[in-house]
Amino acid sequence: MPIRVLVAEDMRLLRETLVATLELEDDLEIVAALDRGDTIVDTAVTTRADLAILDVDLPGTDGLTAAALLRERLPACRILILTGLANPGLLKRATEIGVGGFVLKDSPRHELVRAVRTVAAGGAALDPALAFTALRAGDSPLTARETEVLRHLAAGLDPKQIAATMHLSYGTVRNYLATAVTKLQARNRIDAIRAAQTAGWI
Structure with missing residues (x-):
């Protein structure tokens, strides 16, 4: 059984590139390619997606808000977040939601595919640059x-x-x-x- 993947990315070129890249893999099947965040949950439920690859910045509903809703409606669907910024705040929020992976958009193809398989299998995938940035941020000096x-x-x-x-x-x-x-x-x-x-x- 192939891994059923939903992709949500509002930039058409990047969305099409992601879909084309993942469709090269025999064990991955793209069940939906969306350009808005407010269609993610219903589409994931309808298509019985195993994994959702979500951009953070989406029109309608942002990727992290959609991820939180998806965790409630379809807990079996694993989530991989895509972002263009190594932002520890986003990483912290994603972790609290229960996202399985967090990768940068400029990651090499093989790293993205590996992250997809890892997260779909129940593991965790974190871009090294994001991990380093999060560690460097340290603890808050605020009371x-x-x-x-x-x-x-x-x-x-x-x-x-x-x-x-x-x-x-x-x-x-x-x-x-x-x-x-x-x-x-x-x-x-x-x-x-x-x-x-x-x-x-x-």
């Missing part, structure tokens, strides 16, 4: 409170709203934000959010 405040700010709340939500004074919230900016060596609050998200700390 739990600073992290929570920064997460609320990233979600769109202003300091006064954060203060009300967390039952803190406005001044305390401003102090937490100032400390977070300093610890992350950021230029401002927006830069601090970006740095913390990239490192996977919020």
Whole structure:
């Protein structure tokens, strides 16, 4: 029985290249090639996909959100995430969701095929560059409170709203934000959010 593979990639050329590459393998069968994230789950269920190869940045629903939904609806379908960036934040989120593999889009063909077979068999596949970047990111310098405040700010709340939500004074919230900016060596609050998200700390 061949491994039934679903591919979701919004860039047509890359999607077609992925499909053509995988179809060269006798033990792999492409059951769907999608360009949107909001069609992944229903299509995977309908085609009884064994493995879903998902781009992170997809229209409709991003790859990681779709992966989380797929884990709920079709737990038997293994997931391999494709990304163009070695982002430890994405890697951390993917790991929490239960994704089986995480590879860079510029990986050599043989590495991609090996990752597909490994993940389909229940193993884990992680691009070495991603692993190194994640290790280098290290532990967060932020306290739990600073992290929570920064997460609320990233979600769109202003300091006064954060203060009300967390039952803190406005001044305390401003102090937490100032400390977070300093610890992350950021230029401002927006830069601090970006740095913390990239490192996977919020």
